Amino acid sequence: MTYTKQTLQQDLAAMGLTGTETILIHSSMKSIGAVEGGADTVLDALMEFFAEGLLLLPTHTWQSIDQDHPVFDVRRSPCCVGILPELFRQRPGVVRSLHPTHSIAACGRGAAEYLAGELENNTPCTPGGCYDRLRAVGGKILLLGVSHARNTFLHSVEEVLNVPNRLTDKPLQLTVVDEAGAEHTVYMRRHYNAQQPHISEDFVKLEQAYLDCGAAKNTKFGDAACILCDANELFRVTRHILAPAPEAFVTEPVIPAQRWKELCTETR
Template sequence: MFTKNDLIHAIKNMGICHTDTLLIHSSMKAIGEVEGGADTVLDAFMEYLSEGLLLLPTHTWANMSETYNRFDSDKEPSCVGLLSNLFMKRPGVVRSLHPTHSMAAYGKDSKEYIKGEEAVTTPCAEGGCYDRLRARNGKILLLGVTHARNTFMHSVEEVLRVPERFTEHPVRFEIVMPDGSIKESQVYRHFNKMSAHISENYDKLAEAFYDCNAAKKVTFGNADCILCDANGIFEVMKKVLAHEINCLIEREVIPKIWWSEKN
């Protein structure tokens, strides 16, 4: 059984700094038995990043629809795991107002970081919460999951204008604002006619990320993890997609020469 000290030691061994901005996609089950359970996992990350910024996705894309379309950040549960649901309810944690791809934040300038998400029209908009990781030299920890859960890659595709990623028309949502008023929002959903879940194709770039030092293998408890550099992920994707903009959907294998130093 892992203790909080064991987990803090694991975070340090990854090369994460106390001042880092860190986004975590997670599988609690993959970690194994922890003394105190999921709360201890959150305690470890929140204490270690006491001078930084800790981010967890609190997505609701599986819940929200054309008929169930009112998003209340204080009440709507996350559809992406136990840790995200516990985290967003903790004292000092704030949650963005994106109706399908909200994010919870804790630490320095957390309120400023998540600001303005009620005004975007796509899941991971350019300049939004996910894209902001680049300006902060942020890191992404895939804790017991793979790039198929790496939402930052959606934001890279948005910045690079990858086609055929959204529904033809936006969905109308209602967002409950902090003062209780209702803001209407029109947001496109992720969609591709060739792939039911676009993100399932993202693991095709795993080798490229390792080769270019944009990601490395680490461990946390029993979980096999991937620690990513946001800017590194962006640059590798930019280089690969320059050869064929929709290669993640249209190709089974991505040619290594597309990201090699010689090319």
Template sequence: MYTKQELKNMIKEMGIESTDTLFIHSSMKAIGEVVGGADTVLDSFMEYLENGLLILPTHTWANMSESHNVYDPKKEPSCVGVLTNLFMKREGVVRSLHPTHSVAAYGKDNIEYIKGEEEITTPCGIGGCYDRLRERNAKILLLGVNHSRNTFIHCVEEILQVPERFTEKPVLFKIVMPDGSIKESMVYRHYNRTTAHISETYTKLEQAFYDNNVAKKVKFGDATCILCDANGIFEVTKKVLSHQINCLIELEEIPREWWI
């Protein structure tokens, strides 16, 4: 069974600094047995990044719909794992107001980081929390998962205006604001007519990221992980998509010469 100190040592071995901004997509099951379980995993990251910013997704896209359209950040559970649900309830952690793609943040400037998400009208809009990962030279840790869970690539596609990514019409959501008032927000949802899950195509970029040294394989507990540089992921994805803007959907494989 892994102890908290052993996990913190593994974080250091990845090359993560205590002052970094780190975004984590996670699978608790992949980590293996930990003394103290999921809480110890969170403790290890929160303590290690004492001078940085730790961010986890607290998405609700699987819960929210036209019939269930009231988003209360204090009550609505996350649909992306046990660590995210525990994290957002911890002291000092704040949760953003995006009705389908919220994040929770702990550490330096966390309140400032999540500001304005109630104004974003797409899942990972320009100027929102995912776009801000570039501004902070953030690292993205895919902990026991692959790039099909790398939501930042959705943001890259939005910035590059990749077509056929959203519903034809937005959905009306009602956001419970900090003062208890309700803010109505019209938000487009992810949709593509040929694939049910757009993000499943993102694994086609994995080798491109490795070849350009913007991602590397690391370990955390038993989990095989991928540590990414957000700005590097953006630039490599931009380079690949410059050859054919919708190639991740339209092509079975991406030609290697597109990223070399």
């Protein structure tokens, strides 16, 4: 089957979305299947559907911005998280935050205001920053063809909860070039864990907990298996697991269901 803008928008509506949401979308273009018009059609579908809301896509550059390449240019630095974010950030009307490693691009209601303040942050997902802010606005997260291993919001939960062994001790000195071409010196710590270099790969350990507690549900977008999440509920479930055991993601091979059963009962 070849999908069109209309059929993809029907899939969004079938998820229960109205188009007025603030929604962060992590994506895999290839998971969607054949689309008439390709990636541009997917972006057209998303931008038109959420025209009355706020559409957010991650435009991370952590793969390329480092000690040897310390300059992030918000206008030119390509992102490392797929073709949809890379094309999205270049579209007219889309704005991009000034975070040197974990920027977000946005279009829609209050986009510039939502992205403001990232120059003052010194961690990837600083409390009160763009990722944590999803809770305050009742935001949604759509994992489009990807798992919770790509759910950057969970890094912000760890930062809010002050989970140990998640960040480098020493920050990097980086340069951010803004839309006007002005340069800003910033100091940024990076994600780091000595036991697990790719800590987000362990976020999938809570996939069933999120489903059981109603924080997430399985959906479809084209051929892509998706997970639609509520940011506030993700935070609540994750806090329930990590508060008594901050290192659970790393130290526990499997997080047993009894750890969240009581919380799910309370939710319902």
